[in-house]
């Protein structure tokens with residue numbers, strides 16, 4: 001058989017799919033796109049996570065856009081972490097030009113300009129539905145991890161959560177937490193010591209400093225009400241298209257700690273609230289993280305462990321996670337090994353270190369009789385990439401150097417007016433941005449604390465068992481905070497479910 005025919009056969013068989021799929025482009029043979037060798041991603045294995053890597057300007061973000069918009073087209077909602085602000089264009093149809101026509105002629109599929117239905121979300125003051133969570137929802141274990149606390153300090157956090165539970169004080173935002181922290185080392189000191197255990201002033205000081213650091217990264221805007229419900233991420237529009245939720249994070253680039261914390265919280269919440277899904281025809285939700293090195297850059301070891309565990313477990317809930325970054329080694333090995341789809345754009349070989357990275361990257365791709373992978377890695381053009389995915393049986397597809405299609409939607413950003421149009425038509429922006437008219441938790445807390453001091457209020461029973469404070473307190477917390485659902489409370493137990501935190505044996509929250 002002629003080599004070219006053999007190549008076409010290997011791609012068409014390797015990427016054959018009985019079920020529905022997404023077309024990425026066509027495979028390159030001797031540097032030219034081969035129309036008969038389409039590279040397809042089966043929807044069935046899209047929950048097996050993915051990576052989009054490559055040097056700057058090689059087309060990573062556009063590839064992310066292509067995969068995400070085609071998922072939506074197939075009825076899979078997506079969540080896009082937009083760190084550079086260049087993903088909003090997905091909400092408007094693309095415009096053809098000579099280059100795009102040429103590209104699509106070469107691939108052999110028509111170019112259809114088309115927009116994707118979009119919701120804009122924000123963690124800060126940007127335009128969009130405000131995404132928030134209460135301190136209470138984080139729970140003592142995760143909240144302590146975020147603050148990077150040691151065991152003693154985490155014990156104090158647990159005391160504060162327990163105290164708040166016992167006295168029905170809503171722990172909504174950081175202000176609430178700080179005022180309780182003050183209370184347990186100040187006026188409330190004696191009561192706390194009798195009932196819950198010792199709280200050292202030095203440890204409380206450390207906790208306070210960590211909170212201040214978190215605040216300096218802008219975390220205040222994030223903690224509070226109304227709590228975001230992850231079910232709002234899995235919506236379809238009237239035509240059955242998945243809605244793309246774009247989380248605008250341009251102002252979070254220099255706040256890696258807040259970003260990794262937030263990511264973990266969100267993934268944990270998704271993990272917690274989605275039912276076990278088994279083998280689905282297509283995922284329920286896919287999450288894309290552009291500039292993903294930012295999550296891993298400053299995450300503590302404890303946070304990294306948890307991110308790894310969640311990635312391992314979340315696919316059984318029908319959720320796929322896609323990382324987009326320059327160098328594949330920006331992603332920890334334990335995470336890399338979980339990724340089913342790999343899209344590798346060109347790498348640049350400026351230094352010895354670059355050349356080593358290229359060699360290592362090439363070795364991690366399936367061996368191909370048609371390509372010299374290391375050479376290809378430095379010679380791929382913009383909008384071309386090496387692809388290997390998982391076929392429907394979960395087996396890696398042959399390596400395909402792919403001439404990618406263009407996105408159906410606009411490459412580039414929306415104007416502020418265009419964004420405003422979308423936000424003002426959004427139902428969830430209304431839901432999350434209306435200010436909640438209830439007594440400020442902080443005020444309620446101070447009032448309550450005053451009356452507690454006066455009356456020496458109800459004191460919960462203490463136990464004398466020889467357990468660490470955090471274990472002791474984790475065991476019997478039945479939360480009665482005001483105004484939140486039981487589901488949300490259970491989310492606290494996530495770290496237990498994952499076998500994380502201090503208590504590895506089993507969750508103490510269920």
Ligand SMILES: Nc1ncnc2c1ncn2[C@@H]1O[C@H](COP(=O)(O)OP(=O)(O)OP(=O)(O)O)[C@@H](O)[C@H]1O
Nearest residue numbers: 055056057058059060061062063382383404405406
């Ligand atoms: N598949 C494609 N079809 C058409 N044009 C493309 C495609 N991929 C990339 N391009 C062109 O290349 C430009 C750069 O792509 P992109 O912004 O995706 O690069 P990047 O790898 O994300 O860069 P950075 O690392 O700087 O974020 C795009 O603005 C677009 O003009």
Ligand SMILES: [Mg+2]
Nearest residue numbers: 060061062290
């Ligand atoms: Mg980019």
